[in-house]
Amino acid sequence: MAIEVRIPTILRSYTGGAKVVEGSGDTLGDLLADLDSRHGGLRARLVTDAGALHRFVNVYVNDEDVRFLGALDAKLNDGDSVTILPAVAGGAFGFAAAAAIAGHRAAVAAR
């Protein structure tokens, strides 16, 4: 069973630079385990020690966020397309800058 997985730039060091890799599995959890057998270390960047998806990682099956489809238990089918993205959508600039300024202000307030 082949499932196409799109890898973001920041995680391509685990796939030898490949933008798209193939894997298999009945669920997202199975798929990530399968990928990790060939791309060691990749799973640990996506899943926390507690076994949940990392807060700043978004995974989509056929363009839909897996957190609303059962997360790591989300069912997969042959021919599905999985996309992994860092959580910055909706304006990476705004989010990052806002977080930075908020962090700075909190630090100032705490002094």
Added chain:
Amino acid sequence: MARYDSLLDACGGTPLVGLPRLSPTVPDGAPPVRLWAKLEDRNPTGSIKDRAALFMVRAAEEAGRLRPGDTILEPTSGNTGISLAMVAKLRGYRLVCVMPENVSTERVQLLRMYGAEIIFSPAAGGSNQAVATAKQIAAEHPDWVMLFQYGNEANARAHYETTGPELLHDLPTITHFVAGLGTTGTLMGTGRYLREKVDGIQVVAAEPRYGELVYGLRNIDEGYVPELYDATVLSRRFSVGTRDAVLRTRQLVEVEGIFAGFSTGAILHAALAVAHEAVRDGRRADVAFVVADGGWKYLSTGAYGGTLADAEDALEGQLWA
């Protein structure tokens, strides 16, 4: 109502229009599935952000954080800046916007016209550069007030108190609400209101998926989820790529005569997906979605003409929503 005391009072109360040509055809005897567009481009500066800007400034005034003559600092890639610039002008504040240089020229011109000052962050540096620029500015000007739309409850409250009630009043049979996911304010506020009032309401997010440059973070830990975001308010969340967003934006103007920005195309893409699912399942559906802004500010991208591939190239590396 057609008469207002000032432009600020004309915020909200936007029309909800049916889309008879884009709504999917249902088989004979099957329950109707209809799409409805909430025309947020009819707000004073032409986008849904007027609602949040007005509520955030009012909340800061009421809390005593903002006094006449103060300077407001906001990192924004566009519409919020334009809305804040208008509100700041009418309420007597100075506005400084920090924004990446890879936004459309119309946005920059509009901001300056409304009187905002702009500090650019180099596009090439991605969000890491933006973080550095923002930190530096905040350090140099500790007295500037940042409304922080990503974590400001008044942003979501604007939609809880206005957008949500307007939708329910105009479409009591609403089954789905679809909007874009940026600060998450629209979805959180409207979604919470509708969940309280409408049994079984589906709250659907459409999130723009940009080109790779935008995701050029050094590592996953530098990601960011807005403080306002509460996943339990949403039913589903779609990621919509540039090509689908452009296709739907063009379809909306070609078929229904609504000239919108590209984020609206992404929202329509998700709205059509849930509408077609309802047809397949034989369920009645009244799907209301947000037209976040008009297309005027994006004309210079050239993405309204030519092939879809050309349009995709034109928007590569741009924050198109």
